[in-house]
Amino acid sequence: MKYDTILVLDFGGQYCHLIGRRIRENGVYSEIVPYDIKVEEIMQLNKRFHVKGLIFSGGPASVYDFKAPKPDPHILEMKLPILGLCYGHQLIARMAGGKVEPAPQKEFGIAYVTIDKPVGVLKGLGRKEKVWMSHGDTVFTISQEYEVLAHSGNCPVAAFKHKNKPIYGLQWHPEVTHTENGMQMLRNFIFEVCKCKPNWKMENLIEKMVDEIKADVGDGKAIIALSGGIDSSVATVLASKAIGENLTAVFVDHGFMRENEPEFVKETFGKFKLNLVVAEVQERFLSKLKGVVDPEKKRKIIGEEFIRVFEEIANEIGAEYFIQGTIYPDRIESGFRKFSDKIKTHHNVAGLPTKIEFKKIVEPLRDLYKDEVRKVANILGLPKEIVFRQPFPGPGLAVRVIGGLTKEKVEIVKKADLIVREEIEKSGLKENLWQYFAVLTDTKATGVKGDARAYGYVVAVRIVESREAMTASFAKIPYEVLEKISTRITNEIPEVARVVYDITHKPPATIEWE
Numbered sequence: 140m141k142y143d144t145i146l147v148l149d150f151g152g153q154y155c156h157l158i159g160r161r162i163r164e165n166g167v168y169s170e171i172v173p174y175d176i177k178v179e180e181i182m183q184l185n186k187r188f189h190v191k192g193l194i195f196s197g198g199p200a201s202v203y204d205f206k207a208p209k210p211d212p213h214i215l216e217m218k219l220p221i222l223g224l225c226y227g228h229q230l231i232a233r234m235a236g237g238k239v240e241p242a243p244q245k246e247f248g249i250a251y252v253t254i255d256k257p258v259g260v261l262k263g264l265g266r267k268e269k270v271w272m273s274h275g276d277t278v279f280t281i282s283q284e285y286e287v288l289a290h291s292g293n294c295p296v297a298a299f300k301h302k303n304k305p306i307y308g309l310q311w312h313p314e315v316t317h318t319e320n321g322m323q324m325l326r327n328f329i330f331e332v333c334k335c336k337p338n339w340k341m342e343n344l345i346e347k348m349v350d351e352i353k354a355d356v357g358d359g360k361a362i363i364a365l366s367g368g369i370d371s372s373v374a375t376v377l378a379s380k381a382i383g384e385n386l387t388a389v390f391v392d393h394g395f396m397r398e399n400e401p402e403f404v405k406e407t408f409g410k411f412k413l414n415l416v417v418a419e420v421q422e423r424f425l426s427k428l429k430g431v432v433d434p435e436k437k438r439k440i441i442g443e444e445f446i447r448v449f450e451e452i453a454n455e456i457g458a459e460y461f462i463q464g465t466i467y468p469d470r471i472e473s474g475f476r477k478f479s480d481k482i483k484t485h486h487n488v489a490g491l492p493t494k495i496e497f498k499k500i501v502e503p504l505r506d507l508y509k510d511e512v513r514k515v516a517n518i519l520g521l522p523k524e525i526v527f528r529q530p531f532p533g534p535g536l537a538v539r540v541i542g543g544l545t546k547e548k549v550e551i552v553k554k555a556d557l558i559v560r561e562e563i564e565k566s567g568l569k570e571n572l573w574q575y576f577a578v579l580t581d582t583k584a585t586g587v588k589g590d591a592r593a594y595g596y597v598v599a600v601r602i603v604e605s606r607e608a609m610t611a612s613f614a615k616i617p618y619e620v621l622e623k624i625s626t627r628i629t630n631e632i633p634e635v636a637r638v639v640y641d642i643t644h645k646p647p648a649t650i651e652w653e
């Protein structure tokens with residue numbers, strides 16, 4: 140079956156993928172394609188999809204730039220409905236001979252536009268609409284063949300429509316939630332203007348991703364680093380569906396995973412058709428880290444050793460293809476990554492820089508957002524422990540034992556971590572929390588256990604709320620829950636004499652202690 144499809148031409152806008160995602164949320168398939176896609180290529184795509192409309196995305200260029208990206212000029216003659224957004228809006232206006240110039244004032248943020256004619260894409264909207272603008276150039280006039288549908292104080296042609304063809308332009312971004320009725324505008328385009336039928340489901344995307352992996356890998360052998368996190372887990376299951384035993388999933392047990400995690404991964408993925416290799420390299424990691432106290436050095440050693448283990452296995456099995464669970468936000472230079480990379484060397488299993496030359500790196504989840512990956516995970520039947528797993532750093536508990544690592548210390552933090560997890564999960568607070576864990580500090584303190592003086596470790600409990608990990612607030616957990624955690628840790632772990640709660644936001648602190 141061919142799905143009704145909207146193609147989004149990518150002019151380099153930061154919200155481009157969001158447009159595709161909003162359309163899919165409405166049950167209509169959407170693909171992001173390069174801005175210079177040729178008419179013939181669209182016809183070619185029509186063999187697989189039923190292309191019903193095009194969206195020209197925003198982009199950072201000015202239509203006057205020497206190198207301003209331009210679409211195939213014949214595209215406007217295809218009789219397909221077109222919606223230009225921001226740069227796309229200016230581009231259509233300019234291609235049709237309108238006057239587009241730098242505005243006296245650049246506009247960024249919330250703006251109010253007056254809807255002069257609520258038709259087509261703007262059907263059913265009020266006289267004043269709250270929208271999200273982000274542009275330097277402005278359309279001042281548009282050719283006779285077009286009519287103006289909306290204006291604002293700074294923008295005489297904030298929305299337009301061709302008089303006889305289904306071609307529209309909006310200066311603002313309907314795809315971002317700040318545009319109050321943005322979804323309505325997009326729905327108008329896909330259902331009213333393009334007459335799409337909502338005949339696409341997430342399940343169809345699974346089929347497509349599996350087919351793509353099959354096509355990429357063929358009869359070759361592929362390898363994936365499986366961490367037990369949601370992205371690599373979903374990519375593993377998709378690849379297993381696609382190539383079965385030609386897939387080797389490598390789970391590197393460096394000894395810094397949480398309690399039961401390696402067993403859980405083995406059990407969960409043992410059920411799928413694939414080769415699961417669990418590299419038991421706990422001793423190897425511990426010996427490399429012996430006496431290392433500096434957090435950055437610890438991270439570096441763990442990251443490098445991880446890659447070496449992975450390479451050894453890839454060489455052994457002769458893997459030619461490398462599959463990774465990279466998702467869309469990993470590919471953009473997000474603020475989160477830029478920000479945190481300056482502070483710590485992040486080691487993430489996705490994006491391994493190996494010395495091996497693979498024939499191809501296959502990234503089935505490359506266009507998806509996290510919550511879409513969660514939906515896919517649910518459909519694939521992955522356990523909820525994976526679907527809703529809290530973020531866990533690549534170096535694992537090694538960065539939650541402050542200072543030098545020993546087996547004993549890792550065991551202590553493992554036990555404390557399990558208690559924090561159990562109590563938070565029992566309390567029902569989990570939904571609103573970003574992360575909750577224990578840190579074993581390198582401080583010892585005096586206590587009294589029974590009648591005797593005790594001298595033991597200080598464990599810190601770190602529980603934070605956050606949206607993207609760029610900033611975080613310590614969570615204001617009820618005292619009863621903290622009390623339960625503290626009592627259990629000191630009772631159940633004899634080596635611990637004291638528990639403290641970390642009440643520092645990020646910034647100035649980071650979420651992890653190292």
Ligand code: XMP
Pocket residue numbers: 479482483484485486487488530531532533534574608645648649650651652
């Ligand atoms: P920080 O400590 O920098 O952490 O505030 C921000 C978020 O990133 C996680 N984190 C990591 N994730 N590899 C990862 O994949 C790493 O090396 C790493 N270090 C920290 C951390 O748990 C928090 O969610």
